[in-house]
Amino acid sequence: MTQLLPLSPEFFAQNTLWVAKRLLGKHLMVWDADAHDHIVCRIVETEAYTQNDPACHAHKSTTGRAATLYKEPGLAYVYFIYGMYYCLNVVTEPTGTAGAVLFRALEPVYNPTPRELKTHGPGRLCKALNITKDRHNERLLTDPSQPLYLADGITYPDAQIITTTRIGISQAQEYPWRFYVDQNPWV
């Protein structure tokens, strides 16, 4: 299970909405140092955030944490929210254009050590997989030698992909930019 092909930076250099949808079924590979093997999680729920989107961190700012969103596609964007949780994103669009896809839910498909993996919810999945800003922010997610990388997976038929409005957004205008796998228990 550790030989899955990593995704290329070109994959992430495209339209954020397209990337968010196409990431469903792909895999997040997390290096487990104790087991000396990868934990494999299938991506089953995502949300898109773009430069012109009022809910995006890059909408009002190009500095601080938002600067990451303008960097090269395929980078990890990990931010701290509500004083206690991290959220994992991957940077999209070409360098100079802001964009990111938030990982909202994962389905564990290979777990080298029997452990509980609560990977439903953006804050919970970071906690379960030990993802922090210190260790993972701005690291390349297309490199298998990194502790965290994204790899190829299965393709869900369009009929199995549900599109809805995003969660937890307080802006007046909201878009149908959330994608998830129909009937998946981890969503």
Add this chain to the structure above:
DNA sequence: GTCGCGATTTGCT
């Protein structure tokens, strides 16, 4: 320097 709030989760009523 201070104030208010957020791409969330949890526990208590």
Add this chain to the structure above:
DNA sequence: GCAAATCGCGACA
């Protein structure tokens, strides 16, 4: 169903 937990960042003084 609602509020607390708790900190980084933008807005304003």
